[in-house]
């Protein structure tokens with residue numbers, strides 16, 4: 001297949017999602033080509049996390065289609081587990097297993113889900129820990145690491161499944177300010193290496209520097225879809241102008 005005809009890495013088409021009577025995603029359309037970094041911005045409650053979570057079916061959708069690398073994600077079953085492995089996800093809370101060492105946390109999914117032999121999984125895990133800058137912490141337990149180091153371990157753990165895309169849902173929101181940059185630096189490195197990424201964040205510096213595109217959501221809708229330069233210098237909608245106005249005055 002030529003690059004021109006390749007499907008987008010992430011395709012969200014006509015997606016609606018309700019929580020009871022609450023319509024949280026309204027006919028959302030989004031295509032992310034391979035290697036693109038898309039930052040999702042928007043006020044609290046606008047549906048950013050829900051969008052992120054629907055892409056690997058942590059949340060079921062009510063209508064529409066979600067595809068990763070041209071494959072529709074089924075609602076459930078073995079096929080879902082296989083396709084979900086293509087989608088790495090990093091959350092605000094690191095969710096590392098407290099009673100396993102850092103390297104064991106990173107090895108766990110490949111050995112359990114992919115049946116990768118332990119020696120090979122350990123070697124890959126050590127390479128990933130090297131990549132995120134915490135190889136020297138490999139044999140410690142999560143509680144012995146700083147928040148920033150734990151989040152970097154969580155990124156290494158997601159990468160261990162060799163995902164085609166990475167989703168980040170406010171990855172630095174739970175961190176002390178001095179640890180935010182080390183996590184953003186790892187994410188910027190991944191972006192430079194060509195990873196396809198969707199990032200929900202309030203870090204405007206990251207959006208300006210690392211994003212190819214900015215999606216602005218408000219009240220369940222994608223209101224703007226533009227380059228960071230366009231979005232930050234000349235937002236089109238009043239909703240985006242209000243949002244940026246509030247951010248800049250804080």
Ligand SMILES: Nc1ncnc2c1ncn2[C@@H]1O[C@H](COP(=O)(O)OP(=O)(O)OP(=O)(O)O)[C@@H](O)[C@H]1O
Nearest residue numbers: 019020022024042043044045046047048049050051
């Ligand atoms: N599991 C749930 N059950 C019911 N309502 C939910 C659930 N998850 C989210 N919501 C509601 O859906 C709406 C969108 O929430 P979502 O977390 O996607 O927004 P967000 O833009 O990520 O907000 P924030 O920036 O505060 O994280 C909100 O009104 C929220 O209260």
